[in-house]
Amino acid sequence: DIVLTQTPLSSPVTPGQSASISCRSSQSLVHSDGNTYLNWLQQRPGQPPRLLIYEISKRFSGVPDRFSGSGAGTDFTLKISRVEAEDVGVYYCMQVTQLLTFGGGTKVEIK
Amino acid sequence: ELQLVESGGGLVQPGGSLRLSCTASGFTLSSYWMSWVRQAPGKGLERVANMKEDGSEKYYVDSVKGRFTISRDNAKNSMYLEMNSLRAEDTAVYYCVSHGGAWGQGTLVTVSS
Numbered sequence: 619d620i621v622l623t624q625t626p627l628s629s630p631v632t633p634g635q636s637a638s639i640s641c642r643s644s645q646s647l648v649h650s651d652g653n654t655y656l657n658w659l660q661q662r663p664g665q666p667p668r669l670l671i672y673e674i675s676k677r678f679s680g681v682p683d684r685f686s687g688s689g690a691g692t693d694f695t696l697k698i699s700r701v702e703a704e705d706v707g708v709y710y711c712m713q714v715t716q717l718l719t720f721g722g723g724t725k726v727e728i729k
Numbered sequence: 730e731l732q733l734v735e736s737g738g739g740l741v742q743p744g745g746s747l748r749l750s751c752t753a754s755g756f757t758l759s760s761y762w763m764s765w766v767r768q769a770p771g772k773g774l775e776r777v778a779n780m781k782e783d784g785s786e787k788y789y790v791d792s793v794k795g796r797f798t799i800s801r802d803n804a805k806n807s808m809y810l811e812m813n814s815l816r817a818e819d820t821a822v823y824y825c826v827s828h829g830g831a832w833g834q835g836t837l838v839t840v841s842s
Contacts, residue, residue, distance in 0.1 A: 658828075659774075666822075668775065669830040678830055710774060714828045717788055718764050720774040 751825030
């Protein structure tokens with residue numbers, strides 16, 4: 619199975635500042651069709667996960683443009699600009715290039 | 730709106746069985762790879778089982794092989810997870826997930842005597 623390693627485990631952020639989360643894959647996530655199926659999820663406390671970003675950098679419907687994704691191959695980043703209180707939660711990277719695996723999660727909290 | 734709704738969770742004794750259901754609305758479930766994902770209390774997300782769009786390929790995490798079966802009924806736009814020989818470590822919220830991006834709200838499975 620593909621292993622996804624997220625860092626940091628926790629990210630205390632001042633409202634209005636930015637947060638970055640890294641996701642590193644044990645192997646390239648480029649699919650045979652040429653696409654890279656690396657997604658980012660947000661899980662607010664007590665809620666199910668929801669899709670924020672798909673295929674590295676495409677925002678899912680209704681996701682604010684404060685969320686952006688970047689990267690290629692095996693290294694990917696989620697950036698949250700101008701962090702708001704509602705952004706508190708755990709963020710997961712997820713790959714569906716080969717079956718499905720998740721990173722361990724990064725907890726974003728407000729300082 | 731893309732929506733997935735799970736049902737069938739509950740409290741079951743060790744060694745018992747449950748059948749989870751997932752019904753899609755707003756999209757055709759058979760257009761996507763589908764998965765069951767679980768989250769134990771206070772833990773991260775774990776893949777349980779996956780199924781290709783046409784149902785021709787099915788994959789399971791090692792810990793549930795031989796005990797769980799994933800299936801779908803395209804006429805009902807639904808997917809299922811048959812869970813047998815349940816163990817305490819299977820206790821979790823189970824989510825239905827479309828590889829097209831939709832997640833269900835989850836259904837809680839508790840295995841306890």
